Amino acid sequence: MDLCYVITPFVAWLIAGGSKFTINSIKARKLAFSQIGYGGLPSNHSAIVGSIAAIISIQDGFGSPAFGVAIALVFIVILDASSLRKQVGMQAEIINRLSGARNIERLRERMGHTPVEIFAGIITGIFSAYVVNALYSYA
Structure with a gap:
């Protein structure tokens, strides 16, 4: 098994998570x-699926069946990150308002991603795939 397919999404997750932690800390x-x-910013989920699609395109080409499946996964994750989780966040906001001053732990309202956060995640994933591929080629 070619380990670059396993390593790439992990590297993307580390880079995106580290970037997000650094940005939030600043x-x-x-x-x-x-x-x-x-x-x-950036979206971890978009970085992970973006890295998978990118490493498959680099290793196997755009015409491979695996790339087609990866692109379908990218669209599913992006739709979830941008719309479904935004709706969950809106529901959390309403629940928090309804619970008022009661001694109930508030739900997290910021769940979804903006288009910029998703785009940054995809770019992070593509970058991660190129880095892993370059390092893997020399090994």
Whole structure:
């Protein structure tokens, strides 16, 4: 088995997660461990599926059946990241308003991604695939 297919999404996840943590920490002016989770720039999910599609296109070509499946997965994840989770966040906002001042833990309202966050995730994934491919070629 060619391990670059397994390593690439992990590298994309590390780069996207590290970038997101760094950006959130700079914004908060402290280590932003509480900000780890859904939402933010770049999208981890988009980076992971983008990296899978990119490494498949690099290794096997755009005409491979695996690339077609990977692109379908990319679209599913992007739709989920942009619309479904945005709806979940809106529901959380309404539930938080309805719960009012009761002693109930507030639900996280920021769940979805903006188009910029999704695009940044895809670019991160493509970059990760090229880095892993370059390193893998020399090994």
